[in-house]
Amino acid sequence: MPYIPLEEHLPGITGLLEYRKDTAAPIRELTQFLLRGPSSLTEGERELIATIVSHRNECRFCTAAHTAAADILLEEEETSARVKQDIATAPVSDKMKALLTIAALVQQGGKYVTPESIEKAKDLGATDIEIHDTVLIAALFCLYNRYVDGLSTVAPTDPGFYKGLGERLKNHGYNRLPQGYDHLKKKA
Amino acid sequence: MPYIPLEEHLPGITGLLEYRKDTAAPIRELTQFLLRGPSSLTEGERELIATIVSHRNECRFCTAAHTAAADILLEEEETSARVKQDIATAPVSDKMKALLTIAALVQQGGKYVTPESIEKAKDLGATDIEIHDTVLIAALFCLYNRYVDGLSTVAPTDPGFYKGLGERLKNHGYNRLPQGYDHLKKKA
Numbered sequence: 336m337p338y339i340p341l342e343e344h345l346p347g348i349t350g351l352l353e354y355r356k357d358t359a360a361p362i363r364e365l366t367q368f369l370l371r372g373p374s375s376l377t378e379g380e381r382e383l384i385a386t387i388v389s390h391r392n393e394c395r396f397c398t399a400a401h402t403a404a405a406d407i408l409l410e411e412e413e414t415s416a417r418v419k420q421d422i423a424t425a426p427v428s429d430k431m432k433a434l435l436t437i438a439a440l441v442q443q444g445g446k447y448v449t450p451e452s453i454e455k456a457k458d459l460g461a462t463d464i465e466i467h468d469t470v471l472i473a474a475l476f477c478l479y480n481r482y483v484d485g486l487s488t489v490a491p492t493d494p495g496f497y498k499g500l501g502e503r504l505k506n507h508g509y510n511r512l513p514q515g516y517d518h519l520k521k522k523a
Numbered sequence: 524m525p526y527i528p529l530e531e532h533l534p535g536i537t538g539l540l541e542y543r544k545d546t547a548a549p550i551r552e553l554t555q556f557l558l559r560g561p562s563s564l565t566e567g568e569r570e571l572i573a574t575i576v577s578h579r580n581e582c583r584f585c586t587a588a589h590t591a592a593a594d595i596l597l598e599e600e601e602t603s604a605r606v607k608q609d610i611a612t613a614p615v616s617d618k619m620k621a622l623l624t625i626a627a628l629v630q631q632g633g634k635y636v637t638p639e640s641i642e643k644a645k646d647l648g649a650t651d652i653e654i655h656d657t658v659l660i661a662a663l664f665c666l667y668n669r670y671v672d673g674l675s676t677v678a679p680t681d682p683g684f685y686k687g688l689g690e691r692l693k694n695h696g697y698n699r700l701p702q703g704y705d706h707l708k709k710k711a
Contacts, residue, residue: 338641339651355652357556358659361549368545392632437673444580445672453526453675463527464543467674471546474669481662484633485625486655487641 338487346489346496347396351482352511359511366509369472376465378505379408380431383418384438384472390419391442394480396490401476403501430459434469441473526675534677534684535584539670540699547699550666554697557660564653566693567596568619571606572626572660578607579630582668584678589664591689618647622657629661 341350352359370381382405389397398419405415417425422435433456440447448470456466491497529538540547558569570593577585586607593603605613610623621644628635636658644654679685 338636338638339655351655355655355659357560358553358656361553361556365546365549365553368549372545394633441669441673445582445669445674448526448673448675450526450675467527467539467543468546470673471543471670474666474673477669478662478666481629481633481665482659485629485636485658485662486633487636487638 336487337489341486341488346491347400348479348483348488349500350488351486363509363511365475369468369475371508374465374468375462376434376468377408379405379414380427380434381468381472382408382504383415383427383431383435384469385476386415387418387422387435388438388442388473388476389480391439392477392480392484394484396483396488397476397480399490399494399497400500400504403497404504407498407501407505428459430456430461433459434461434465437466437469438473441470442477445474524675525677529674529676534679535588536667536671536676537688538676539674551697551699553663557656557663559696562653562656563650564622564656565596567593567602568615568622569656569660570596570692571603571615571619571623572657573664574603575606575610575623576626576630576661576664577668579627580665580668580672582672584671584676585664585668587678587682587685588688588692591685592692595686595689595693616647618644618649618653621647622649622653625654625657626661629658630665633662 337350339354341354345353352363370385371378374381382401385401386398386405389401402415402419406412409415414426418427418435422432422439425432425435427435433452437448437452437456440449440452453466456469461469525538527542529542533541540551558573559566562569570589573589574586574593577589590603590607594600597603602614606615606623610620610627613620613623615623621640625636625640625644628637628640641654649657
């Protein structure tokens with residue numbers, strides 16, 4: 336049971352974003368830009384960063400939602416599963432391994448990011464902006480995970496729910512659904 | 524030395540917000556609303572939440588900046604110092620002690636927030652919105668602290684720097700300084 340009164344049909348972050356629209360607007364905008372805006376990282380790669388951080392924070396709702404989004408964007412389910420298991424042996428590029436490693440360090444705390452981890456990413460071709468965005472996406476999901484679990488929101492157990500939410504995140508991104516999309520909101 | 528090229532005269536978060544204005548805009552907007560927007564918590568109380576989280580995350584820049592802002596808003600330096608030392612015996616209301624305790628739990632992770640900690644805050648008069656905002660402010664500073672330290676930004680050692688920044692946060696809030704305020708930007 337959530338610690339504050341949220342709409343029952345809106346679990347996880349979805350109820351929080353409806354509860355306080357003034358704070359939801361900039362949170363949505365920041366997420367839309369970082370995860371769907373112009374970037375040399377694919378949308379799938381950026382969802383993997385969201386996934387590894389949420390997984391390490393043990394946030395069930397966010398992990399399931401962003402795993403689903405990553406799987407739909409990558410058109411397979413192996414990569415996200417193996418990233419969560421072990422970044423070093425996951426089927427992603429060496430540059431992505433270095434960036435996912437940085438994200439996992441940010442999850443522990445800002446001071447855990449070492450000069451060596453940054454140097455390695457740069458040696459493997461990561462740009463300054465890619466490093467910046469990786470750190471900020473990881474930091475943003477440290478916010479999300481704490482927001483979702485700190486207020487004890489509900490995480491549905493039905494995998495179909497997250498599949499629907501993942502589809503919505505692929506097709507509509509992180510912006511608020513416009514009027515007339517209430518059927519999608521209900522499903523998500 | 525920061526891990527990415529930031530303007531040397533802009534330490535801590537200030538350089539990051541200039542580096543990537545597309546992400547800075549919603550971050551500023553969210554912070555301005557949560558820390559300076561309409562609320563039944565005073566601006567000083569909200570800066571104390573930012574302070575305790577930054578302190579527990581051992582983020583030197585953010586701790587010094589928000590301690591300075593809290594001190595200026597509260598017109599004394601004892602409260603912030605004692606909150607950082609021990610929430611239970613700090614000279615704040617019982618409701619604020621309960622909210623600062625929740626913020627400190629969020630710092631550890633969303634799942635650390637217990638039903639008992641929420642119940643206690645509600646018994647002491649905290650509203651749902653106050654609890655929501657406390658959790659979200661704490662989560663936001665978990666983002667900031669990781670952003671600032673994860674990219675290894677510089678934290679000035681001169682206390683005068685943070686006093687200037689605290690004054691700016693009191694007088695101008697978290698919005699971007701308009702053109703013509705460059706002297707303030709340089710000082711901060």
